[in-house]
């Protein structure tokens with residue numbers, strides 16, 4: 585028997601050996617262009633989790649933004665992924681739904697880490713199939729809604745400067761929720777008369793305060809309000825919703841699919857974010873769950889690079905409103921993906937997420 589015959593014989597047998605998948609995790613520090621202040625926190629940088637999933641000659645890339653508000657950190661997220669490393673190294677990435685369910689079962693919490701892994705898997709799947717993710721989900725990229733650009737809480741002078749810098753965006757999202765709200769909106773209105781959305785980030789403490797502020801904001805050309813009261817105050821939010829005229833959207837009250845049924849009736853819609861849900865697959869389920877309950881859908885993001893924001897953008901044709909500007913708020917984005925032209929989201933055409941390194 586020649587050596588060639590031996591190789592042929594080996595090829596004909598099923599060989600149990602299989603190349604391991606290679607999983608790389610990294611904590612990436614993203615620097616903010618402006619100090620970022622909302623009703624509950626202030627920061628100059630964010631540490632996000634990157635995951636690279638390498639299998640069968642293709643690498644998928646994902647990102648997750650851990651938030652202290654949800655008791656998550658990048659360090660703990662990376663440690664959690666170590667617990668499933670052996671499983672991921674031998675899993676079949678084509679079984680991505682099963683793989684994610686398994687990981688969700690093995691890791692408590694740490695949704696940002698799960699999000700980074702899920703995005704990396706879906707990027708891998710799209711690249712293997714040779715299609716952009718929006719096409720994998722059967723979506724028309726021209727249905728992507730306009731995105732808002734977010735203005736964090738600041739002095740009136742800096743607020744005016746930020747609003748001027750955001751001149752190309754047709755709709756702005758203004759962070760409120762402190763006792764400077766009137767001054768903030770007055771500063772915005774001294775520069776522009778474009779439509780506004782406001783996000784109180786749980787900042788108003790009573791239902792009466794929320795109604796008073798929202799009725800005033802309606803007169804200032806505000807078209808919706810996000811999370812007026814703390815997340816647990818669902819009955820109080822229903823009381824507020826009966827007394828105001830603009831949609832009330834849940835963000836901090838809506839993290840996972842199981843949160844949505846109890847929000848129907850108290851909120852008009854939900855703000856779905858990949859980092860809260862644990863990735864693209866769960867966010868997709870949340871969008872359809874909200875629809876089944878007759879609710880509107882906003883697709884939002886955290887302070888994230890183009891990796892996670894582009895992943896969300898691929899689902900944005902399913903949303904009524906998009907708030908996908910996290911990558912525009914940072915100074916050192918390592919990738920380029922979704923672009924924004926006068927508020928319009930332009931999805932990349934490349935396979936998977938369609939990212940290129942900057």
Ligand code: MG
Pocket residue numbers: 783785810811835836855
């Ligand atoms: Mg929000």
